[in-house]
Amino acid sequence: MNNLLSERQLTIGALAERTGFNVSAIRYYEEVGLIPPAARRPSGHRIYGERIQEVLTLIRHCRDFGFSIEETKALVSLSTSEERDCVEARDIAQVHLSSVRSKLIELQNLERSLSKFVQGCSDQCVGGPAPKCTILKDLSLGESKPSGARGCCG
Secondary structure: OHHHHHHHEEEHHHHHHHHOOOHHHHHHHHHOOOOOOOEEOOOOOEEEEOHHHHHHHHHHHHHHOOOOHHHHHHHHHHHOOOOOOOHHHHHHHHHHHHHHHHHHHHHHHHHHHHHHHHHHHHHHOOOOOHHHOHHHHHHHOOOOOOOOOOOOOO
């Protein structure tokens, strides 16, 4: 019976090893309510049921996809509720997808601007004194796009 008990319950260290989370992350997820509070041994050490491993795997994948703690909490809740519809999960994922697409557009715009900063410097002032660099001048003026109108070496 004792072996059976130890197979069904995991220490926080064993759980961390099995899931790839560190112990402090598991404590944090317990603190913010992503996983239920652990049972405690008489010594005070946390012990978890094997089901928590599945929940932590779900949490890991949610976090890998960039879901917020609140979105992850909602998805974890959905994963254990037979009464709720999967449309809720789809809606959470759809909102997150829209956010990712918006950030992608922002990053593409940032990439284009940075590319122009670098190209402008290469074309106009590379090798000159740093304080006269077009990149530094544009950034100090708060320019979000390179002016390209002035060189630092000529």
